[in-house]
Amino acid sequence: MPHGSSLERLRETNRRAITTLLAADGPMSRADLVRGTGLSRTTVSSLVGDLIASGHVVETTDRGRPHKGGSGRPPLLVALTVPAGVVAGVDVGHGHVRVAVADRRGGALAERTDGIDVDPDGAATLDHAARMVREVSDAAGVPADDLRAVGMCVPAPLDRRSARLGTGILPGWRELSPAEELHRRLGVPVFADNDANLGALAEVGHGAAKGSTDVIYVKVASGLGAGIVLGGRLHRGTTGIAGELGHVQVVEDGQVCRCGNRGCLETLVSASRLMSVLQPAYDGELSVERALALEEDGDAGVRRVFSDAGLAIGRALADLCNSLNPEVLVVGGSLGASPSLRDAIRSAVDRYAQPDTAAALRVVAGQLGKRAPVVGAVSLANARVGV
Numbered sequence: 001m002p003h004g005s006s007l008e009r010l011r012e013t014n015r016r017a018i019t020t021l022l023a024a025d026g027p028m029s030r031a032d033l034v035r036g037t038g039l040s041r042t043t044v045s046s047l048v049g050d051l052i053a054s055g056h057v058v059e060t061t062d063r064g065r066p067h068k069g070g071s072g073r074p075p076l077l078v079a080l081t082v083p084a085g086v087v088a089g090v091d092v093g094h095g096h097v098r099v100a101v102a103d104r105r106g107g108a109l110a111e112r113t114d115g116i117d118v119d120p121d122g123a124a125t126l127d128h129a130a131r132m133v134r135e136v137s138d139a140a141g142v143p144a145d146d147l148r149a150v151g152m153c154v155p156a157p158l159d160r161r162s163a164r165l166g167t168g169i170l171p172g173w174r175e176l177s178p179a180e181e182l183h184r185r186l187g188v189p190v191f192a193d194n195d196a197n198l199g200a201l202a203e204v205g206h207g208a209a210k211g212s213t214d215v216i217y218v219k220v221a222s223g224l225g226a227g228i229v230l231g232g233r234l235h236r237g238t239t240g241i242a243g244e245l246g247h248v249q250v251v252e253d254g255q256v257c258r259c260g261n262r263g264c265l266e267t268l269v270s271a272s273r274l275m276s277v278l279q280p281a282y283d284g285e286l287s288v289e290r291a292l293a294l295e296e297d298g299d300a301g302v303r304r305v306f307s308d309a310g311l312a313i314g315r316a317l318a319d320l321c322n323s324l325n326p327e328v329l330v331v332g333g334s335l336g337a338s339p340s341l342r343d344a345i346r347s348a349v350d351r352y353a354q355p356d357t358a359a360a361l362r363v364v365a366g367q368l369g370k371r372a373p374v375v376g377a378v379s380l381a382n383a384r385v386g387v
Contacts, residue, residue: 314348
């Protein structure tokens, strides 16, 4: 039984689960909150009382949508108050920085994407990101002191103990704590997580997995990673590197991976690897966008290569599904739009996972596309900052 500070940390975690659910789904009854969070009715009632007293939520009869309860009295619901100020989401990808400024319910006010090679110099990238936050805020007409917090996405695992990036993935960011550095530049709280985790948060809150509580989000792009949601909460693991699917070893003496190991799955299925496999068969540089267009037009070579990649990814995901028994598998990232890749993932899961596990699983395309990480970053900022 937790005591003292441990009990308060547990209550704060549970309060955050309630406010995150309300932010995603709007006004809800207490019974809906019990179902959505998995908490007991008594716990939800107590926490809602705390949140009303602190001004975080109010009681209302307005669902923001038509009441379907006939002519009787509409049910009493719980809704988030509308806090003052705005938040920003910063998505740092290997080849871009995307910034969105949003209201406290996640509605985007302004957004911009700059192409930039972020890998060689983390400090310069963070300088650029800080300038973008200021400029996008100005474009949205937001005064500087209205910015309450920033959520930040990075394309590498973050060590939960040190808040630093895992070694090997972004060599130009060694010894940097991204959240601390961006906070120093902007002067507001900054919360960072990796791209797959924030993609999962976005798709669960606003996309293809909305309303689901046990979800795997797999991002197939320049790298390969998975974000895991269990019981409605992101599962990060002891040190923050849960879901590093791309670094499962599949060939013992294979190609050296950027993580330092050999034969990682990512070395076989990353976007750059697939484009290099396909390139000899095509004139001109083959980009992911062009390859997806060729697939849509029925190109047999592209479909074969994407299917082979999906089978390899699905084989690794089948083992993860056996362990976690999720209800939804969301395929995102730049290659998540490929039907051949998704269909092959589905086939591999059906073949290698336990039959009951496979039967309970839906495999779907992400709805938010390239915006998933920045949407997740905005959600992270809103979830972490107070009223």
